[in-house]
Amino acid sequence: xxxxxxxxxxxxxxxxxxIYAIVAIGFNIIYNTTGIINFAQGEFVMLGGMISISLNSLxxxxxxxxxxxxxxxxxxxxxxxxxxxxxxxxxxLRMIIITIGLSIVIREVALHIWxxxxxxxxxxxxxxxxxxxxxxxxxxxxxxxxxAVCSIMVLMLSLFFxxxxxxxxxxxxxxxxxxxxxxxxxxxxxxxxxFMLSAAIGAVAGCVVSxxxxxxxxxxxxxxxxxxxxxxxxxxxxxxxxVAAGLxxxxxxxxxxxxxxxxxxxxxxxxxxxxxxxxxxPHGLFGNKEAAGLKEx
Amino acid sequence: xxxxxxGMAAVACAMMLFVAAPASADIKVGAILAETGGASxxxxxxxxxxxxxxxxxxxxxxxxGEKIDLVVxxxxxxxxxAISFAxxxxxEEKVIAILGPSTSGESMKxxxxxxxxxxxxxxxxxxxxxxxxxxxxxxxxxxTDSFAAQKIFMTMNDLGITKIAILAGNTxxxxxxxxxxxxxxxxxxxxxxxxxxxxxxxxxxxAVVAKIKANKDVQAVVNWxxxxxxxxxxxxxxxxxxxxxxFQSHGFGNVKYIEAAGEAAEGIIxxxxxxxxADVLATSHPQKAVLxxxxxxxxxxxxxxxxxxxxxHGFDAIMxxxxxxxNAGSSDxxxxxxxxENLSNHAGTGGVYNFxxxxxxxxxxxxxxxxxxxxxxxxxxTK
Numbered sequence: 001x002x003x004x005x006x007x008x009x010x011x012x013x014x015x016x017x018x019i020y021a022i023v024a025i026g027f028n029i030i031y032n033t034t035g036i037i038n039f040a041q042g043e044f045v046m047l048g049g050m051i052s053i054s055l056n057s058l059x060x061x062x063x064x065x066x067x068x069x070x071x072x073x074x075x076x077x078x079x080x081x082x083x084x085x086x087x088x089x090x091x092x093l094r095m096i097i098i099t100i101g102l103s104i105v106i107r108e109v110a111l112h113i114w115x116x117x118x119x120x121x122x123x124x125x126x127x128x129x130x131x132x133x134x135x136x137x138x139x140x141x142x143x144x145x146x147x148a149v150c151s152i153m154v155l156m157l158s159l160f161f162x163x164x165x166x167x168x169x170x171x172x173x174x175x176x177x178x179x180x181x182x183x184x185x186x187x188x189x190x191x192x193x194x195f196m197l198s199a200a201i202g203a204v205a206g207c208v209v210s211x212x213x214x215x216x217x218x219x220x221x222x223x224x225x226x227x228x229x230x231x232x233x234x235x236x237x238x239x240x241x242x243v244a245a246g247l248x249x250x251x252x253x254x255x256x257x258x259x260x261x262x263x264x265x266x267x268x269x270x271x272x273x274x275x276x277x278x279x280x281x282p283h284g285l286f287g288n289k290e291a292a293g294l295k296e297x
Numbered sequence: 298x299x300x301x302x303x304g305m306a307a308v309a310c311a312m313m314l315f316v317a318a319p320a321s322a323d324i325k326v327g328a329i330l331a332e333t334g335g336a337s338x339x340x341x342x343x344x345x346x347x348x349x350x351x352x353x354x355x356x357x358x359x360x361x362g363e364k365i366d367l368v369v370x371x372x373x374x375x376x377x378x379a380i381s382f383a384x385x386x387x388x389e390e391k392v393i394a395i396l397g398p399s400t401s402g403e404s405m406k407x408x409x410x411x412x413x414x415x416x417x418x419x420x421x422x423x424x425x426x427x428x429x430x431x432x433x434x435x436x437x438x439x440x441t442d443s444f445a446a447q448k449i450f451m452t453m454n455d456l457g458i459t460k461i462a463i464l465a466g467n468t469x470x471x472x473x474x475x476x477x478x479x480x481x482x483x484x485x486x487x488x489x490x491x492x493x494x495x496x497x498x499x500x501x502x503x504a505v506v507a508k509i510k511a512n513k514d515v516q517a518v519v520n521w522x523x524x525x526x527x528x529x530x531x532x533x534x535x536x537x538x539x540x541x542x543x544f545q546s547h548g549f550g551n552v553k554y555i556e557a558a559g560e561a562a563e564g565i566i567x568x569x570x571x572x573x574x575a576d577v578l579a580t581s582h583p584q585k586a587v588l589x590x591x592x593x594x595x596x597x598x599x600x601x602x603x604x605x606x607x608x609x610h611g612f613d614a615i616m617x618x619x620x621x622x623x624n625a626g627s628s629d630x631x632x633x634x635x636x637x638e639n640l641s642n643h644a645g646t647g648g649v650y651n652f653x654x655x656x657x658x659x660x661x662x663x664x665x666x667x668x669x670x671x672x673x674x675x676x677x678x679t680k
Binding site: 002011012015016019108115117122127130139209212213218254258262263266267 | 341504525529537538
């Protein structure tokens with residue numbers, strides 16, 4: 001395989017991988033504080049994209065993105081307050097079913113608001129046909145944007161969880177909710193915060209990838225499945241691992257095309273990997289078996 | 298509940314005694330369209346168009362003095378739902394005809410049901426198999442995919458293109474189009490070098506574009522899919538700096554897709570009905586008047602939403618049925634069916650329809666024009 005083709009596949013893989021990784025990070029944050037998988041995470045991505053596209057006709061792009069992220073964040077918090085917060089010691093299964101239900105409702109509401117058309121934000125730099133040459137491959141500058149935004153986000157998240165008191169309280173809830181409550185941490189607020197945080201991250205992702213993938217009302221489901229695969233592959237709850245796993249899956253998918261694996265089975269790769277991981281290493285590639293054993297789900 | 302029903306039935310009977318004699322009953326027409334779900338970009342405009350046209354027909358006093366009573370069901374492109382709605386429409390509502398469904402897959406499921414119950418089906422699905430082999434009661438309004446494929450190959454012959462790559466989405470539409478392309482390629486002396494099928498939900502196709510680009514012999518790419526992949530293929534090809542001509546199917550005929558692909562849409566070549574070329578048609582063209590009126594009416598009725606070729610399929614379905622009822626002078630379904638089969642020179646949005654006992658689509662290859670995208674607008678393609 002010539003270098004040019006190799007790097008073209010590599011960057012295609014990185015493009016897929018980043019998108020999966022950002023969705024997986026959203027899963028992880030909520031999983032960390034609540035122990036549930038929020039299947040409406042893909043819908044946050046869709047909402048971020050859609051809202052910013054609508055706002056972009058009224059205001060400049062950066063402002064539209066900031067507003068969209070903020071609105072989606074409030075929406076995420078509101079969802080938690082209305083549908084999850086008041087539940088008395090809900091079972092994991094019940095909460096998961098609630099999030100699946102919410103994802104369906106959000107999707108249908110989005111269909112009524114924005115219709116079925118495919119929309120996209122303008123490219124942050126250059127336009128749809130511009131490309132940058134790296135290692136002989138032509139890549140859209142938007143891929144570099146996505147890569148940069150994703151890296152900054154992961155960095156800021158790890159700083160947030162390590163050095164801010166709010167972040168550490170959320171971590172404490174994740175490790176042991178009862179103990180955290182005994183120390184005076186309001187665990188319910190932490191759950192709301194986690195929904196807001198992951199909604200915001202989803203919305204950022206939705207804005208950054210919108211020029212690449214376009215935004216459509218039903219894009220969330222597919223993203224949620226891939227994001228979930230990546231989150232499990234990396235080890236649930238570990239954001240750094242999610243990035244690594246995301247890139248790994250993306251690159252595997254891209255090269256599977258290169259070696260002549262039928263493109264239409266691309267999704268089967270992700271699902272097969274998910275099954276293998278669940279059978280062989282349920283705590284993920286980078287996860288800790290003992291830590292995973294303490295979790296309810 | 299039961300007593301309420303019988304009470305209502307009694308009242309209805311009593312009312313019928315008073316009114317039944319002079320006025321004839323309304324003509325019941327059903328429609329099964331994918332107003333929501335994955336094919337809502339088809340079913341939405343179709344349903345809106347059909348409602349608009351029925352309103353217009355009824356406001357003008359109906360057909361032969363009889364009004365149309367339209368019952369629309371939303372199948373969400375789910376064949377199982379389409380089947381149960383069809384049974385409901387046929388057995389309970391006793392419709393004379395069903396307009397739709399929107400997709401080829403659903404249409405194939407309803408073909409046998411309508412044939413058995415002797416109900417007219419005016420499908421809005423594109424695949425040729427809906428009317429080939431011909432079923433007595435089944436018709437369709439969109440142009441056939443085999444003509445689209447041939448039209449693309451004719452253009453390639455003009456351009457001297459002989460070696461191509463095919464990309465197709467894994468929907469019924471994509472699969473049918475791909476098999477038509479493969480079937481007709483040898484006739485036009487065209488060799489298919491690369492042939493890839495991708496998932497309809499694919500969000501980025503740069504890897505597969507890289508793969509086919511690596512084959513230096515490829516002179517053109519044909520992509521046969523629905524949204525959003527149509528736009529993604531175009532974007533990824535241009536980003537990779539690959540400038541070979543990109544052909545798309547007749548499913549590209551919606552201004553929204555140009556918006557989705559932005560500058561990458563420039564120069565895409567595709568076959569389309571004349572709806573997109575309405576303003577550049579000669580005034581003497583038989584379709585000119587009908588297209589102009591439909592486009593203006595639709596835009597006025599639905600707040601500036603642009604008419605698409607898909608809404609046009611719905612327009613043709615209801616208008617052909619209306620014309621046939623008028624010609625038959627009766628709403629008896631057997632007579633209406635015969636009238637559709639005898640309909641000729643009927644100008645619709647999809648083309649000029651000439652039905653016969655062996656042709657239940659009524660359109661020829663001349664229903665297509667080759668279009669391209671220039672400065673963000675659809676224009677007729679010239680070499």
